[in-house]
Amino acid sequence: MALMVAVAACSSSGSAGTTGAAPSGINALPEVVSNPPAPKPEPISVSELPLPPVTTNTASGGCTVAVNPHGTGCIGQSVGLQSGGYLPDGHAVSAMVSFAGAPAAPDPASVYAGPQIIIVRTDGTTFPGGDAWKCVTCGVPAANQAGRNEALDYPQPFNDGKRILAGTNVIDCGSFKLADTGCAPGRVHVYPVRFNNTADGSGKGGSIRELRLNPDNVHLGFNSFTFSGGAIGQFGYLGRLTFNPNPTTGTPLAARYDLTSVTRLFDTATDKQTVYVDPAHPGQLTINRNAISVGELRGFSKDGKEVTYIGYPDESSNIDVFAADLTTGKVRRLTSNPEYTDPIDLSPDGDWTVAMDTRGSDRQEFLAGMRGIPPITDLVTPGAVSSVRNNGTRRFFQPILIDRYGDRGTYQGQQINAAGDGSPGAVNDPNWNGEADPRWSPDGTAVVYWQALATPPACGGANPLTCETSTEPGGRTARLMIATFTSRKPAPAPTVAPISDTVPWGTPYVPGSPIPTRPFPPTGSYTLAGAKTGTAAVTITENAAKTAIDTIAVRYTNYSDDGLRTLNGTEKVTAAAPSLTVSKLDWYSDLTQTGITPSTKKTSPDGFHLTIDLLTNDFQATGTMTTTINGHAYHQPQNST
Known part of the structure; x- marks a missing residue:
């Protein structure tokens, strides 16, 4: 189970298993010119x-x-x-x-x-x-x-x-x-x-x-x-x-x-955080896209030289997995689809990622569908946002194959288990959801993963999600799967020194020493300049004890980091922790984005109010949040029961 802490930190719908066109509902980022062309779908046998x-x-x-x-x-x-x-x-x-x-x-x-x-x-x-x-x-x-x-x-x-x-x-x-x-x-x-x-x-x-x-x-x-x-x-x-x-x-x-x-894979220095106040200009916020923010460690590259982790969002509300070189600290973003990614494994040759991802479920699109919003409100929201991915014990993961250069343009990976009719028990039955940690074979020709069938109370009864009867031997509700990449030739497993x-960018751990806190911008009014145009006016308010941020309010004026999308409007989030594992958000959004993907992100007049336990993923919300991309509206999931 992964947990992205707020302060501490199915296939692609419409074109399952294909890479030639953007799946419907996916608000793709522009192509990166320096990246090679997206790979073509490859034959995969699942048993x-x-x-x-x-x-x-x-x-x-x-x-x-x-x-x-x-x-x-x-x-x-x-x-x-x-x-x-x-x-x-x-x-x-x-x-x-x-x-x-x-x-x-x-x-x-x-x-x-x-x-x-x-x-x-x-x-x-x-x-x-x-x-x-x-x-x-x-x-x-x-x-x-x-x-x-x-x-x-x-x-x-x-x-x-x-x-x-x-x-x-x-x-x-x-x-x-x-x-x-x-x-x-x-x-x-x-x-x-x-x-x-x-x-x-x-x-x-x-x-x-x-x-x-x-x-x-x-x-x-x-x-x-x-x-x-x-x-x-x-x-x-x-x-x-x-x-x-x-x-x-x-x-x-x-x-x-x-x-x-x-x-400890963390540096307490202010300028090593993703969002911090520019010490030379106290009224300005800076976003460090190269910051290493290990919210939760998830594994290593097969040569042992990179650590993979759920990191502080690169785009607002978009929870992704990153890799950082344990020596140089160089960071690369492994996934960028708006849906939630968590369990992953890197191939022996380092050229591929297999990720358990909610893409295709539209579970997170109402939060993360609008691309290119800077991760400012994420100073208080990631714990709750990441917890939306599940409906109690029911996950919405499916295994996705992504090349080394990641999601880009119309390429959103290939669903490994796409071949099937979706019927009960089929390899792509949406009621059989992927669980943690898919694993590559040593020769790079196969991946083993496991699935669990949705069972009550995460489905059926008053729950908005339906249940099905297991078709597995003895009616069991979990199964162990193997996906074989039939066109690949076996390669020798790497020898690892x-x-x-x-870890030069980490901090040596001293047993018994105080546990540090993660720095955050203090109460104040700040300006964040868009990389291309415009500004974001940010107001931050700490709680009474000054142990965490209480409220973040942002006003965007012709803000753009890529020159292709321009953001205007306001967003405000107040966060509270009624208990250690429960996060409560009062969220107000009225954002409009113009450019290559006309989009809006709007809450109802009374706001969107989410209370969710970070460990049980019990979604309970009042009010609404709706993100509309190119005329397609994404709504929040129904409350769990």
């Missing part, structure tokens, strides 16, 4: 990978030999699935599932219970015993997992084929590869990962989330929440995984991996 058999009786003993004659466990209809990455040989992928219906001990099958890590064959072969999957963590002795952490999310294999990062644990089969018959439960160890947050090394360590393994297998990227000023925040970090066989401080006092040489511990 489903096998999972353990499903039992509808999840009580003890419900997984009978009639359901699984091999006695190797069952899953329930809810599956508990989360796919991971490829093992280095390219013939299997990691995944998390939740086993159900196991018999009681001492039955040997009793070990197939609860959340576990499995590896799944992608080449049509089976493991000894006849299953296309193998459980790695089932039956691991308690002595081999002392101090382990409960969560097993985002299972990411190491390049040695012997270890998997899962949650805040490293699963290790010693000298054996995970897929080998010699990798039996008694040889598997589960070691916790600890992030020290005290000066003397005491305590259980800091809470970390959304871990991503660097391809060098030495470094780890992760995120950690902050709680200050009555609001939730977050920073991204990079650290070295250091095995500690006999720790003497901190808990657990068991063999573990410690995060050492940690860098260890990256440096030092």
